[in-house]
Amino acid sequence: MDSLVHNQDLRRHNSFGFAACAANFMRVETLEQLQGAVAQARHNSWPVLVLGGGSNLVLREQIPGLVIQMAIGGRRVESVSEDKVRVTLGAGEIWHQSLEWMLEQGYYGLENLALIPGTVGAAPIQNIGAYGVELEQRFDSLLALDTDSGDLRRFNRDDCRFGYRDSCFKSHEPGRYVILEVSFALSLIPNLVLRYQALADELKARGIEQPQPSDVFDVVCAIRQQKLPDPAELGNAGSFFKNPLVSADRYRDLLQQFPNLVAYPADDAYKLAAGWLIEQCGWKGRCIGAVGVYSRQALVLVNQGSGTATELMLLAGQVVDSVQLRFGVVLEMEPRLYPA
Ligand SMILES: Cc1cc2nc3c(=O)[nH]c(=O)nc-3n(C[C@H](O)[C@H](O)[C@H](O)COP(=O)(O)OP(=O)(O)OC[C@H]3O[C@@H](n4cnc5c(N)ncnc54)[C@H](O)[C@@H]3O)c2cc1C
Incomplete structure (x- = not known):
């Protein structure tokens, strides 16, 4: 496998900036590459860590086995009906950029989750949430590779057992499934969630009385930038x-x-x-x-x-x-x- 890297420094691959060293590292951009990496890990009895943006990980100094960096991209519209749209995104897509794209297309529902770092594939793992919205509310289904059997499996919402910052992927069988793509059920009509006080206050402070999804997106970004440290700096x-x-x-x-x-x-x-x-x-x-x-x-x-x-x-x-x-x-x- 030619793209296997030994002793990869992961400092730039985790938002804590810890100097972790992966014994073996591979970036995968296709399902075939992922299957090859999983087969190689199984052959060598390596434990596998799937890495997205590394923004929800605490990495120890030595990472044994194989680290697979998920970089499978892609965006497609599955169906449009009346006021609903179903879109599918590759697991390696950057979450925030995907939300910007949705907003540009007029696909609404995830604006409150703007500026959360990381990838689309990691978002269901802990059912990301912010400002009154959790991923599960806009979730349709996902496709994952079962590393035990080698089969592809589709998960609907119930299968994922979403909870507060939780899913079956996080607490039931961590590491068993590699998420390949996630489908979202979005709206073509704005349906804003504004019950979070900080959001309402900031919209008011900006004199916005009839907010659009783009206003919510901008305000969420602004509040987050004020409240949270930028991992690039701290x-x-x-x-x-x-x-x-x-x-x-x-x-x-x-x-x-x-x-x-x-x-x-x-x-x-x-x-x-x-x-x-x-x-x-x-x-x-x-x-x-x-x-x-x-x-x-x-x-x-x-x-x-x-x-x-x-x-x-x-x-x-x-x-x-x-x-x-x-x-x-x-x-x-x-x-x-x-x-x-
Ligand atoms: C400044 C800051 C603000 C944040 N704010 C929020 C917030 O408001 N709400 C919130 O919920 N979270 C927040 N987070 C946490 C984090 O951004 C999210 O959990 C995000 O979804 C992690 O994405 P990632 O790609 O970086 O995942 P990683 O950190 O790379 O991985 C996290 C976990 O998911 C697994 N994983 C990653 N990709 C896949 C895949 N394709 N298939 C299977 N498993 C996979 C990993 O193995 C690991 O167990 C924040 C983090 C930072 C640094």
């Missing part, structure tokens, strides 16, 4: 912890003890703002060596440059311990640590 993976879900009873108990508790109703439970919990424990802006908690948003852990996954995981462990001690709530990490 290594990070966005939110490092999920917002913990607690029952309504537990929420009321906590609220009695901590009247300023920040939480959002989620069906019959409550989602606690993990950033607020971490900030209350005094972590915001604190660094341990080259890793730290972002000074403007405590939910984001950062690498100042020379940090390592080991240092980051130590810091994360201390954050988890202090939140548990103070609030009795266990934070769960959002990105994938590899190797675990």
